[in-house]
Amino acid sequence: MTVGATGEFGLIARVTARLGSGPTCQLGPGDDAAVVSALDTRVVAGTDVLVDGRHFRRDWSRAVDVGHRAAAANLADIAAMGAAPTALLVALCVPPDLAVSWVEELADGIAAEAALTGASVVGGDISASPTLTVAVTALGDLCGRAPVQRSGATAGDVVALVGRLGYASAGYTVLSRGFRSPKVLVDAYRRPRVPYAAGPDAALLGATSMIDISDGLLADLNHVAVASGVIIDLRREAFVIPDQMRDVASALGVDPYTWIFAGGDDHALVATFPPGTPMPPQWLVIGRVHAGDSPAVTIDQQPYVGPTGWDHFRA
Amino acid sequence: MTVGATGEFGLIARVTARLGSGPTCQLGPGDDAAVVSALDTRVVAGTDVLVDGRHFRRDWSRAVDVGHRAAAANLADIAAMGAAPTALLVALCVPPDLAVSWVEELADGIAAEAALTGASVVGGDISASPTLTVAVTALGDLCGRAPVQRSGATAGDVVALVGRLGYASAGYTVLSRGFRSPKVLVDAYRRPRVPYAAGPDAALLGATSMIDISDGLLADLNHVAVASGVIIDLRREAFVIPDQMRDVASALGVDPYTWIFAGGDDHALVATFPPGTPMPPQWLVIGRVHAGDSPAVTIDQQPYVGPTGWDHFRA
Numbered sequence: 001m002t003v004g005a006t007g008e009f010g011l012i013a014r015v016t017a018r019l020g021s022g023p024t025c026q027l028g029p030g031d032d033a034a035v036v037s038a039l040d041t042r043v044v045a046g047t048d049v050l051v052d053g054r055h056f057r058r059d060w061s062r063a064v065d066v067g068h069r070a071a072a073a074n075l076a077d078i079a080a081m082g083a084a085p086t087a088l089l090v091a092l093c094v095p096p097d098l099a100v101s102w103v104e105e106l107a108d109g110i111a112a113e114a115a116l117t118g119a120s121v122v123g124g125d126i127s128a129s130p131t132l133t134v135a136v137t138a139l140g141d142l143c144g145r146a147p148v149q150r151s152g153a154t155a156g157d158v159v160a161l162v163g164r165l166g167y168a169s170a171g172y173t174v175l176s177r178g179f180r181s182p183k184v185l186v187d188a189y190r191r192p193r194v195p196y197a198a199g200p201d202a203a204l205l206g207a208t209s210m211i212d213i214s215d216g217l218l219a220d221l222n223h224v225a226v227a228s229g230v231i232i233d234l235r236r237e238a239f240v241i242p243d244q245m246r247d248v249a250s251a252l253g254v255d256p257y258t259w260i261f262a263g264g265d266d267h268a269l270v271a272t273f274p275p276g277t278p279m280p281p282q283w284l285v286i287g288r289v290h291a292g293d294s295p296a297v298t299i300d301q302q303p304y305v306g307p308t309g310w311d312h313f314r315a
Numbered sequence: 316m317t318v319g320a321t322g323e324f325g326l327i328a329r330v331t332a333r334l335g336s337g338p339t340c341q342l343g344p345g346d347d348a349a350v351v352s353a354l355d356t357r358v359v360a361g362t363d364v365l366v367d368g369r370h371f372r373r374d375w376s377r378a379v380d381v382g383h384r385a386a387a388a389n390l391a392d393i394a395a396m397g398a399a400p401t402a403l404l405v406a407l408c409v410p411p412d413l414a415v416s417w418v419e420e421l422a423d424g425i426a427a428e429a430a431l432t433g434a435s436v437v438g439g440d441i442s443a444s445p446t447l448t449v450a451v452t453a454l455g456d457l458c459g460r461a462p463v464q465r466s467g468a469t470a471g472d473v474v475a476l477v478g479r480l481g482y483a484s485a486g487y488t489v490l491s492r493g494f495r496s497p498k499v500l501v502d503a504y505r506r507p508r509v510p511y512a513a514g515p516d517a518a519l520l521g522a523t524s525m526i527d528i529s530d531g532l533l534a535d536l537n538h539v540a541v542a543s544g545v546i547i548d549l550r551r552e553a554f555v556i557p558d559q560m561r562d563v564a565s566a567l568g569v570d571p572y573t574w575i576f577a578g579g580d581d582h583a584l585v586a587t588f589p590p591g592t593p594m595p596p597q598w599l600v601i602g603r604v605h606a607g608d609s610p611a612v613t614i615d616q617q618p619y620v621g622p623t624g625w626d627h628f629r630a
Contacts, residue, residue: 026357027462030542032395032527033361033455035462038353042341045437046348047452049406051444080347091364091406091450122360125450129366135406135440135450137362140348147342147350212347227345 003103004096004128011126014100015107022120024086024141034122036087036139043086044140044147046077048214052132060175063102065190066134067109069265072192073214074138075117076267079196080212082148082203083140085119090136093129106134117196145203148271152208153228155291157272160283162198164188165217166256169263170245177252182244194267198282202271205279210271216262218304221270221297231292232272234299238286255306261299262307318418319411319443326441329415330422337435339401339456349437351402351454358401359455359462361392363529367447375490378417380505381449382424384580387507388529389453390432391582394511395527397463397518398455400434405451408444421449432511460518463586467523468543470606472587475598477513479503480532481571484578485560492567497559509582513597517586520594525586531577533619536585536612546607547587549614553601570621576614577622 003011016029027035036043050056050073056066071088078085090110094103107121114120119138153159171189180186202210209228213220217234225232241249241256249256272289279285297304318326331344342350351358365371365388371381386403393400405425409418422436429435434453468474486504495501517525524543528535532549540547556564556571564571587604594600612619 027464031462031464031466032392032525033359033398033453035396035457036358036360037356038358039356041352041354041356043351043353043358043454044348045351045402045404045452045454047404047406047438047440047450049408049440049442049450051408051442054443077347081350083348087360089360089362089452091362091452093364093366093446093448093450123362125362125364127364127366128369129446129448131408131444131446131448133408133444133446133448133450135362135364135408135448137360137404137406137452138348139358139360139454142350147346149342149346151346210347 001100002096003094003098003100006100008126011100011103014104018104018107019111019121020115022118025120025122028122036122038141040142040144042142044078044081044083044142045137046074047135047137048073049133049135061190063105064109067106068113068191070134070136071110071113072194072267074136075119075196076194076212078138078140079199080210080269082145082199082210083142084200085117085138085140087119087122087139088114088136090121090124092124092126093131093133095130095132096128098132148203148207148210150209150211150224150227153224153230153272153289154208155230155289156275157208157289158275158285159232159270159272159287159289160279161268161270161286162283163195163268164193164266165268166245166259166263168192168265169259170248173252173254174248182248184244185248188266192265192267195269198269205273205277207271207273210269213266213268213270215264218261218297225295225297229295231290231295232287232297233290233301234287236299238284258306261304316415317411318409318413318415321415323441326415326418329419333419333422334426334436335430337433340435340437343437351437353456355457355459357457359393359396359398359457360452361389362450362452363388364448364450376505378420379424382421383428383506385449385451386425386428387509387582389451390511391509391527393453393455394514395525395584397460397514397525398457399515400432400453400455402434402437402454403429403451405436405439407439407441408446408448410445410447411443413447463518463522463525465524465526465539465542468539468545468587468604469523470545470604471590472523472604473590473600474547474585474587474602474604475594476583476585476601477598478510478583479508479581480583481560481574481578483507483580484574485563488567488569489563497563499559500563503581507580507582510584513584520588520592522586522588525584528581528583528585530579533576533612540610540612544610546605546610547602547612548605548616549602551614553599573621576619
């Protein structure tokens with residue numbers, strides 16, 4: 001059955017029937033708006049949109065994977081502020097000839113990814129459109145902590161990473177060359193594995209700045225460098241290329257560091273910490289913050305030569 | 316200049332430079348997510364998406380009008396819960412050949428409409444897409460009040476309306492027949508005039524249910540009837556057709572009550588109140604709630620014959 005045949009309200013009923021409710025949802029789908037707990041008296045809110053053919057391809061990713069990724073991109077932004085996600089809202093634009101099952105599986109993926117963080121889908125909107133589009137808004141609670149912004153990195157801070165880097169980008173390259181393996185890379189492109197809990201943990205550890213790596217490590221760290229007015233210097237040797245990534249890079253004739261430094265969509269978190277901060281084991285120290293007149297990201301104190309990230313208009 | 320030429324980050328910079336900041340915005344655009352005050356310890360959140368060619372036409376509405384309407388549709392949902400809007404987030408999908416000025420004017424319209432309520436645009440996302448799409452999420456604060464849901468209408472309640480009805484729909488009909496006047500109707504289609512403050516006022520007056528009329532009076536009141544398990548009976552003579560609407564209906568051969576009962580997009584608010592509630596003058600009593608075995612909306616105790624509202628897949 002197509003979404004055009006079910007109609008707007010039929011489709012909404014089918015989708016909402018599949019959504020669970022989280023502990024912070026006081027009033028879920030079905031009214032003019034939802035009501036979500038915000039015990040902190042502040043709410044963290046961000047939005048990210050995925051467009052068919054640009055952020056995902058239906059022949060490369062199943063609907064459930066697109067759902068996971070749409071949710072993850074948004075939930076990662078909340079975690080990168082040091083907050084715990086509480087709720088998602090989903091604005092969905094679908095071609096009338098799309099199968100209802102595709103939308104149902106998308107909803108399953110969004111709901112399942114949200115549940116990893118304790119959040120749930122509390123509302124949304126559905127419209128017909130020639131272009132399949134998934135716009136998600138995520139809300140979160142700071143639980144009394146100060147938000148960790150991009151602007152707080154300070155000379156002397158250590159730069160540390162949690163989560164995977166380069167996997168999704170390598171998977172994208174593999175798929176774009178017509179291959180379907182290595183599975184770990186292709187799966188990483190389809191469905192990121194985001195270290196959500198590390199965001200609030202970093203805030204408690206005293207992180208001075210933090211960002212979600214969605215567009216590429218160098219591009220995103222450049223936002224931190226500019227906002228903080230600092231130079232962020234990374235150590236190339238801190239990044240160990242996994243064997244499967246090295247092998248496929250060699251087979252495809254790609255420099256794997258391009259994936260590490262410029263590849264997006266893994267949603268790792270990078271934060272800066274005052275020197276001497278005891279780092280939990282999942283964090284990898286990858287560099288240091290320096291004072292400098294013009295903000296930049298360098299590798300071993302040299303400018304990086306090559307692509308640095310993703311521009312959604314130019315790519 | 317086109318948005319494709321400015322690139323994603325150039326466009327974001329141009330847009331955010333035009334946005335003001337409201338009193339509830341603690342951290343606005345430019346980080347992974349925004350931080351908004353939620354002093355009530357609950358946040359009201361809703362989302363509504365507008366798709367080019369379906370919810371608006373660029374040859375009928377200027378960008379600033381589309382911005383007003385995109386914001387209004389969302390802010391009205393917050394008001395219909397009895398809450399005061401605090402923030403908007405905007406996910407914008409634009410064709411690369413769209414003029415930057417169009418996006419800037421859209422942003423102006425969204426910001427100006429938000430400012431009417433004290434809210435501001437705190438975040439967003441921009442992507443290229445073949446289909447121009449504006450997905451807005453609105454947040455609001457209940458200020459200690461209980462949310463006014465759709466499910467509380469009770470037999471004996473009076474049904475009252477605040478705001479205009481049928482204007483936007485009449486304007487749409489006028490435009491679709493190739494005319495550009497009467498201006499009051501065409502302008503109403505382009506830019507709704509929403510009685511935002513009446514939402515929290517209704518909550519304070521003890522409203523038992525409330526809804527924003529976005530799809531059509533009968534269609535939307537049917538949601539209230541079903542959620543509350545009641546019959547809502549409207550009095551036809553309560554609705555006075557304005558002269559300009561009556562004249563143009565006559566000229567076009569349209570029954571103007573079709574616009575009143577089935578026309579959407581004016582974002583009037585309809586609420587139910589316990590009998591004897593002293594109604595402020597801007598509220599118009601339009602009917603009464605009755606007990607009944609099968610929920611329904613009737614007019615003078617008869618079923619309505621004709622179109623009842625808008626389905627975004629079927630229309």
